[in-house]
Amino acid sequence: MRRKIVILGATGSIGKSALDLVERSPERFEVVAVTAATNSEALAEIARRTGAKLAVVADESRGGDLRTRLGGTDCSVASGEVALIEAATMDADLVIAAIVGCAGLRPVMAAVEAGRIVALANKEALVTAGDLMTEAAERHGATLLPVDSEHNAIFQCLAGSRREDVSRLILTASGGPFRTTAEAGMREATPAQAIAHPNWSMGAKISVDSATLMNKGLELIEASYLFGVPSKRIDVLIHPQSVVHSLVEFVDGSVLAQLGSPDMRVPIAYAMAWPERIETPAQRLDLAAIASLDFADPDTGRFPALRLARDALEAGGSAPIVLNAANEVAVASFLAGAIRFTDIASVVERALAGDGGPAPSSIGEVVEIDRNTRERVRDMMKAVCT
Ligand SMILES: NC(=O)c1ccc[n+]([C@@H]2O[C@H](COP(=O)([O-])OP(=O)(O)OC[C@H]3O[C@@H](n4cnc5c(N)ncnc54)[C@H](OP(=O)(O)O)[C@@H]3O)[C@@H](O)[C@H]2O)c1
Numbered sequence: 001m002r003r004k005i006v007i008l009g010a011t012g013s014i015g016k017s018a019l020d021l022v023e024r025s026p027e028r029f030e031v032v033a034v035t036a037a038t039n040s041e042a043l044a045e046i047a048r049r050t051g052a053k054l055a056v057v058a059d060e061s062r063g064g065d066l067r068t069r070l071g072g073t074d075c076s077v078a079s080g081e082v083a084l085i086e087a088a089t090m091d092a093d094l095v096i097a098a099i100v101g102c103a104g105l106r107p108v109m110a111a112v113e114a115g116r117i118v119a120l121a122n123k124e125a126l127v128t129a130g131d132l133m134t135e136a137a138e139r140h141g142a143t144l145l146p147v148d149s150e151h152n153a154i155f156q157c158l159a160g161s162r163r164e165d166v167s168r169l170i171l172t173a174s175g176g177p178f179r180t181t182a183e184a185g186m187r188e189a190t191p192a193q194a195i196a197h198p199n200w201s202m203g204a205k206i207s208v209d210s211a212t213l214m215n216k217g218l219e220l221i222e223a224s225y226l227f228g229v230p231s232k233r234i235d236v237l238i239h240p241q242s243v244v245h246s247l248v249e250f251v252d253g254s255v256l257a258q259l260g261s262p263d264m265r266v267p268i269a270y271a272m273a274w275p276e277r278i279e280t281p282a283q284r285l286d287l288a289a290i291a292s293l294d295f296a297d298p299d300t301g302r303f304p305a306l307r308l309a310r311d312a313l314e315a316g317g318s319a320p321i322v323l324n325a326a327n328e329v330a331v332a333s334f335l336a337g338a339i340r341f342t343d344i345a346s347v348v349e350r351a352l353a354g355d356g357g358p359a360p361s362s363i364g365e366v367v368e369i370d371r372n373t374r375e376r377v378r379d380m381m382k383a384v385c386t
Contacts, residue, residue, distance in 0.1 A: 044069035130225030152267035217309020326351035
């Protein structure tokens with residue numbers, strides 16, 4: 001029996017890597033639904049190639065174009081948020097959640113409430129609704145499989161262990177393109193420099209997050225919800241080679257790590273085939289050629305986003321939602337050339353300073369806090385940015 005797969009965010013970096021794996025193992029996987037935000041041209045090409053039964057574009061104004069492009073095929077076409085949820089809850093064995101940002105929250109939650117196995121790349125969904133999502137997964141018998149390479153590494157290291165035997169999680173971080181750049185240089189950093197990640201090829205938003213280390217901050221929050229480990233027992237370790245993807249320390253002092261070349265197809269394949277493993281084209285690790293691996297503590301002076309994310313996790317309540325929403329707005333502004341690279345963390349810090357709200361009790365409340373924060377941040381942006 002082939003595994004039926006829905007790919008939310010099929011036109012993105014993770015979506016394309018997942019499709020590459022599907023095409024390498026057509027006897028194992030069948031794509032039944034694919035979605036995108038606006039890119040109807042790429043989505044139509046993917047739907048034709050895979051023979052998907054449903055293609056959804058979130059932007060309603062692109063629905064007509066998608067319908068025209070898929071004319072003459074058996075693929076149903078739809079647009080808008082309700083249709084995204086229809087795709088997320090379609091009869092399938094696995095939902096790959098690869099939408100970027102909080103925009104993925106409702107579809108991911110719908111897949112969880114439908115009791116699906118969810119391969120989760122969309123970390124912002126868990127950052128903004130961690131407790132609600134893990135509780136819903138438990139209630140509806142859904143399984144959350146981490147796709148983020150660090151969380152996937154931890155998931156692999158935890159296999160066969162008792163949770164009470166875990167003493168620490170250690171998330172590795174490459175340090176991004178500005179790992180050794182002085183603060184003055186970071187202030188002048190351009191979007192092109194910020195998205196030029198030294199080890200990974202990724203979408204623009206996560207690439208900027210990697211450059212500010214907000215990505216590691218979001219991952220810290222993600223790890224806490226996913227593995228039920230508090231902030232004080234999760235460390236971040238700078239590791240420029242991105243070979244050790246993360247580590248778990250146990251109570252007896254043993255440390256397990258997962259290693260591999262930096263290729264997202266490895267963690268994606270692990271989630272797609274789980275609990276089995278499949279072959280991937282990833283380059284095999286040659287440790288003798290690499291010769292040495294480096295590790296260092298992060299510099300939270302030059303990279304305040306990491307400290308802000310840890311503070312938000314420890315504050316709880318609405319803070320992780322505010323952190324994420326402010327970051328999404330600030331990153332988009334930076335990419336549009338409206339603010340400086342170093343303004344991103346300042347904007348997030350200002351947004352968090354005016355917050356102290358209670359934890360949301362529903363996804364509707366999460367969406368409301370997200371929307372209010374975006375409005376507040378846009379209003380204050382001009383005052384902060386220099
Ligand atoms: N890339 C990586 O290596 C990597 C690694 C670990 C984790 N992740 C996480 O995986 C997620 C996806 O990252 P990515 O790098 O693949 O991003 P990406 O290349 O920017 O792709 C994002 C995908 O989401 C769709 N999308 C964007 N906004 C949307 C909206 N408002 N509604 C519905 N769909 C929307 C995009 O459609 P269009 O093409 O039409 O815009 C695209 O299919 C992120 O949460 C990221 O943090 C990525």
